[in-house]
Amino acid sequence: MWVGRERIVTSTTDLAVRPLHLLTEEEPRGVDLHAAESAAHDLLVALGADLSGESLADTPARVARMYAELLTPSPFDPTTFPNDGGYDELVVARDIPFYSLCEHHLLPFIGVAHVAYLPGDRIIGLSKLARVVESFARAMQVQERLTTQVAAWLQRELSPKGVGVVLEAEHLCMSLRGVQKAGATTVTSALHGAVRDDPRTRQEFLALTQRSSRA
Numbered sequence: 001m002w003v004g005r006e007r008i009v010t011s012t013t014d015l016a017v018r019p020l021h022l023l024t025e026e027e028p029r030g031v032d033l034h035a036a037e038s039a040a041h042d043l044l045v046a047l048g049a050d051l052s053g054e055s056l057a058d059t060p061a062r063v064a065r066m067y068a069e070l071l072t073p074s075p076f077d078p079t080t081f082p083n084d085g086g087y088d089e090l091v092v093a094r095d096i097p098f099y100s101l102c103e104h105h106l107l108p109f110i111g112v113a114h115v116a117y118l119p120g121d122r123i124i125g126l127s128k129l130a131r132v133v134e135s136f137a138r139a140m141q142v143q144e145r146l147t148t149q150v151a152a153w154l155q156r157e158l159s160p161k162g163v164g165v166v167l168e169a170e171h172l173c174m175s176l177r178g179v180q181k182a183g184a185t186t187v188t189s190a191l192h193g194a195v196r197d198d199p200r201t202r203q204e205f206l207a208l209t210q211r212s213s214r215a
């Protein structure tokens, strides 16, 4: 399916510039349930499973539906509002839990996101910051891309004075297999505008995210 790093990078760019309402209204994003069930059947057999018993008989269909669910964002209305009050300090949503699927192993990576923006003319409901993370997480992902997609979406939808996104996650492909480092956390960040360039704002954002991770 992946013909090389180049292809992945290209599709990433497409996703990052597509309005989220188009992204989220797609019915399972490219999931062919019938083909997935058939392929899950073949994979299970190849792994030595005996599908003749009652317990495993429906496993291929369950696996297909599970992946469809994990790969399909829930639609939401990303409404923004005018910043009538002229609020000009950081808005920070900390410790937003998220679950995503590592595209290299199809194992989950699990963690929290800290999402902040410095408002310009528009603000967005706080719950939407969590919905944006969830939407982009429901895909075959790498943590770096998930981070940049959330930041790029906020930058585009709100045209804020700055954006900061930090993700901390444990990758089960690192914990369960390979190097088997349970509890190791990968941290990624994407900073734009004043959150990147203004030392005071940058420091404020990073201090807020670090305080939460020590708690």
Ligand SMILES: [Zn+2]
Binding pocket: 102, 103, 104, 105, 106, 107, 171, 173, 174
């Ligand atoms: Zn992995």
